[in-house]
Amino acid sequence: MPGPMKMRATLGQGFTEVRVLMTHPMETGQRKDSDGKLVPLHFIQNVTVKLNGRPVVEAQISQAVSRNPVFSFRLKGSAKGDKIEVSWLDNQGESNSTEAAVA
């Protein structure tokens, strides 16, 4: 089961700042565990940001994004109470998403 996500969407000067945290190991496939075995490649490939149900950012990322990814995006033209949804999908087919209202 994927670990928790956390998001904050705050109205700033001229834009809404969306900060989202994801629990994910972002394994490169190069790291060895304590038994010396290679940990298989396991990383988020797609991240989507939606504003009121409409995609506004679509990201493709590699295993070179740091473990437990933290992203900040900026949206324009959104208002208090607008619904932001962020979802991710990894190379093993796992996914997760979280929602927040612009505050």
Added chain:
Amino acid sequence: MACAAQAQDASKEIQRYRQMISEGSPAELFELEGETLWKKAQGPQNVSLEKCDLGRGPGLLKGAYARLPRYFKDADRVMDLETRLLHCMLTLQGRSREEATKRVFGTADQPSEMESLSAYIAAQSRGMKLDPGVAHPKEKQSVDLGRALYFHRAGAWDFSCASCHGEEGKRIRMQDLPVLYKPEHARPIIATWPAYRVSTSQFVTLQWRMNDCYRQMRTPEPNFGSETTVALIHFLTATARGETYRGPGSKR
């Protein structure tokens, strides 16, 4: 000359690096996990920790961390956050010390219960002044022991805490070393523990910090929640007294 200038620039850039990573810290993920664990019924008694008294009364978390370590009458000793949490796991949940301390320091893949709980509880003191207990005789004794431990040389490499944290303006590799017996140095450091450590993707606590310093001092291993580790944490926190808590933070 050129070399000194270069070193100074490097140091400035490292400062900026730390500032940037502290802005992008996933520490909050651990707070979420900690909240779940705080409310989760566990142990032979099958109860949660929600009735645990961290010094402000059973279940009261607001500002509790900022007032630790302190003397607890029911245990007749000084406790820091983690030692107190362990106490509650034993007394409220009926768990054995062996089971509850089996994995107090987690890994990036599997954070420990203690780490997530520390994140959650410390976060409830954000914005409050650090005010550990220093009035009770046992509290005074604890701070004094902590100070003595700070300067006590032992281990295969003859180190005391002051061997690295004893002189201003020094570094290990690129890491600046705070002189933690000086309030102006202890304040910003203690105010941001516990913290997410980016180099290992782990959430780390002060008990872990003491443990890992002793590992590098080449001594045997201190017991989790022992008088020694609590006294050191108490001494450092008493030195940082009055600083506004702004953790859980982010470390290299």
Added chain:
Amino acid sequence: MNVALGLLGALVAVPAWAEPTPAEVQKIMQRDFHPRGQATMERLAQDGVQRVCTETRDKPPAEVAKALEADQMKTIAFPQGSLMGDWKRGEPIAQSGRGLTWADKAGEPGGGSCYNCHELSPKELSHGTIGPSLRGFGRTRGASPEIQRYVYGKITNAKAYNLCSQMPRLGLSGTLTPEQIKDLVALLLDPASPVNE
């Protein structure tokens, strides 16, 4: 050593605060620690050097320091012949911070942790500053047998030269072998070493 310690008792003022003595602290630590891996409980028993440096906060009276430094000098076994090893082997030893912790396997080669505290090769930007910069160390001092002997001795037992130095006794503690120490001597003194660029 006993003479020196006795002398110390007469010279050192008792601190003003109600702090436990080093002997009391040691007893508390012996109660509060447990052995793990190669890190045994004997490591908590302070020797004369550690005790004196703790008691005086690293400022021992000159006579005490002199007597104990002479004791420490006797622990150094200088090998016969040249003390210059190979700087190329010395560089990774200077880089490595491993050895003697409870997480290190006993018997595995340790490192000198040199860069943790000293600047050496200008190629390594990430160096500490607890110890003095050793960049160009051999350039000004040459590589005479005397200077080789000094460097070898200092790495083996820094306390023989400066009683309350923060530098570990890397030879005496068993962190580094005599061969490794010779390689570090070369890293510092060999004109071809990057340290002397």
Added chain:
Amino acid sequence: MNTLRRALLAAFVIGIVKPLAALAAWNKEAFGAKTAGDALKSLGIGNAAPSKDLAIDAPEIAENGAVVPLEISSAIPGTTALIVVADNNPFPLIARFDFKEGALPFVKVNVKMGETSDVRVLAEAGGKHYVATKEVKVTIGGCGG
């Protein structure tokens, strides 16, 4: 039929019509490329003009390659995508962000770097490409024990 096909194909080749799926899917070829040049080729990026309107905020020295914070943004009008590449990484392409109406071309993210390297950020705007470069030195922190 044939004419339409040919017209579509031609449009494809000169890059007017993008295969829709490629936007949402993960570009395996580009992310699997071992050089920055190959990665960019797979993304259909040939020449990119250096631009002062593309900003990379990154530390000049990162104490730990596991976490290198980057803040990237474009002031080039009509920017629809930002691409991040670390030349010396084993797989240089790190990310591609596509921005739709409602998003500013801005991202803050932490990335991994195996060693000291140039970080290149490319922007796509009006079918053209722009680039900015910054070197990040990766060092060793802590006691290494």
